[in-house]
Amino acid sequence: MRLMVVMGLGMLMVASSAPAQNFYRCTDATGKLIISNTPVSPACKPIVVIRPEDSGRTPSSAAGSSQPKTSTAPSKPKATPRQQVTSGTAFALGSDFVVTNNHVVQKCDRIRIMPDKAVATVIKRDPVMDLAVLRTTSHFKEPLKISEKFSLGEDVIVAGYPLPNILDQQLNITQGTVSSEGSLTGKKHLFQISAPIQPGNSGGPVFNRSGNVIGVAQGKLSEIALAVNTGVFPQNINFAVRGDVLMDFLRSAGVAPTVAQKSAEKLATEQIAKLAAQSTVLVYCHTD
Numbered sequence: 001m002r003l004m005v006v007m008g009l010g011m012l013m014v015a016s017s018a019p020a021q022n023f024y025r026c027t028d029a030t031g032k033l034i035i036s037n038t039p040v041s042p043a044c045k046p047i048v049v050i051r052p053e054d055s056g057r058t059p060s061s062a063a064g065s066s067q068p069k070t071s072t073a074p075s076k077p078k079a080t081p082r083q084q085v086t087s088g089t090a091f092a093l094g095s096d097f098v099v100t101n102n103h104v105v106q107k108c109d110r111i112r113i114m115p116d117k118a119v120a121t122v123i124k125r126d127p128v129m130d131l132a133v134l135r136t137t138s139h140f141k142e143p144l145k146i147s148e149k150f151s152l153g154e155d156v157i158v159a160g161y162p163l164p165n166i167l168d169q170q171l172n173i174t175q176g177t178v179s180s181e182g183s184l185t186g187k188k189h190l191f192q193i194s195a196p197i198q199p200g201n202s203g204g205p206v207f208n209r210s211g212n213v214i215g216v217a218q219g220k221l222s223e224i225a226l227a228v229n230t231g232v233f234p235q236n237i238n239f240a241v242r243g244d245v246l247m248d249f250l251r252s253a254g255v256a257p258t259v260a261q262k263s264a265e266k267l268a269t270e271q272i273a274k275l276a277a278q279s280t281v282l283v284y285c286h287t288d
Helices: 052-056 223-230 243-252 269-279
Strands: 002-006 011-015 023-027 033-036 045-047 084-092 097-100 110-114 118-126 131-136 155-160 172-180 190-193 205-207 213-221 238-242 280-287
Touching (some): 084 155, 131 243, 155 269, 172 269, 213 243, 238 243
Antiparallel strands (some): 023 033, 097 131, 110 280, 155 172, 155 205, 213 238
């Protein structure tokens, strides 16, 4: 995830797209704060790039923790001194392929899908839309369906595996609404949701109340970075890749997922969580 800026508003964002980009904190002749991706004056100061996904890494120093493990969840992969392991979330849209964010898998030498430790390979990626489709040795009996439409104010449920080196490797479900049909200036492939997401949620499905996927969890505003640089502390400002963008990407990859039929049936959160559990997986990216 990288530090980004809402130009004109001075908002700093931790987004899930890559590669990282530096920004500068400047002031104009009147003393007004300006955030720019280039130093517009000698007085500009660089803003430190924050990478929240670093908290999802398994560093070599943590490979031999002496703390007893009481969880029955699958063991976390250990990194050798020359390896890094990062994580994200993916979900099945076919019997043997899954979708995630490109930044989750862009630097992987090897990709593993948990809990069955299946091997995955990238079929196609789009760094701009921050999407990737992977072929896996796993087999999914209940692939999810995509809806290309959503409405402002409708309920959403997000599934994923946040902070797997801190929390148990159990599926996490959060709820919110579509808080805006837009997102950031120049980021028309994203929309805004209030459902909480954390590092590790990247690539997870965003469901509507019918249990259909309307987006892919992608990033969030960095509360700390925004507070430090502007004095404003944002709340529940998170972003997802739109379902119609996902559908276009999959078609370009020669993949034909199931399109959801228009349905008025609403499912309970427990039912949607069950759907998610059958098709949402933890992704480990190994970098040698």
